[in-house]
Amino acid sequence: MSNMEVIDGLLMKNNGILTTRECKKMNIPFIYISRMIKEKKLEKIDRGIYISNDGDLDDYYFFQNKYKKSIYSYQSALYLHKITDRIPYKIEVTMYKGYNPHSMKKNDIEIHFVDKKYFYLGLTEVETAYGNKVRVYDKERTICDLIKHRNDIDEEIFRKAIYMYLACNDKNLSNLYEYANIMKIQKKLDDLMVLANG
Template sequence: MATTKTFISSVGAKSQGRYSYYKMLSEVRQGDLVKVKRGVYASPEQLADTMVDIDKLVPNGILCSFSAWSAYGLTTVIPQAFHVAVKRGRKITLPDFPTIELHYMTDKLMELGLTTKDINGYQVKIFDMERSVCDAIKFRNKIGQDVCSEVVNSYLKLPERNLTKLVDYAEKLRVKNTLNHYLEIAL
């Protein structure tokens, strides 16, 4: 069983007692921990990893778009930033590193297809595979037809695909007609 990684927050260290808090401060002074943003710290090894503790950097943020497609192996495109969906109207202070690109959504869209996945030892909120495919179709003009086609075709090749769920999500996200065109061509 994989161990769950997490960034260290000053609030979390304080809640564990004075010793933990002062130990964290000592590790920051020695360079064993790096300040990611106010009240959030990580080891240099964690920052060099391909995944970070999204929930500490963007509370209630959900991995989406290029980051989700990459996590599911649906695209060969390497994300240049962590793509994170957040509730529309939220004010968020982002760290200088790593690069995070925010996607604002309504409450209704934030709940559709929400799941948790273990990625490199981090428990990350992420949209499920079918929702991610529908997002590729929905934003095909922004991301490019080639990326959209790659995501859809990669999904359709998977043995564990769930076409019923895919069509249901497509209907809710109002991309059912476009999805049907892709399905007609691929199947």
């Protein structure tokens, strides 16, 4: 298989997105990417990330490709799980305390920090609207984060997220209560469930 055939296969597999990391893994010299850029077959989106003419501009995928340790949380997680009716105006991610996100500090990004022992709690993957996989907290962890930081969350977003979550067929109440116990918000969850079911 030629290098161009390998690149075409990668572009097809990744919805028109190509990274230099993938090319290095496949031992494809960078000159092939350079040629494709000159021929207007590829466009550079960010450092090490390229998109073909028929590729989709997937902000969630590009962001996480650049900041691999980030996990989508809060409103970004609600959006990715389809348990909100709002499109977030900024990306929200969680990082562990001690991580220095100096290059991540932008107006359209909100970073939440947690102790490393909670960082991987509820980690899962979902597909974006463009079919790319990204790391995100599961619905239960997202709901627990909202409950824990309720005073910082818009009340309408909070209420809708709770009711949309409870209406989900794939909700996992056992995980919800387990996470609430680990995050020390069991009483808040109990009170909320009484109100929601009352």
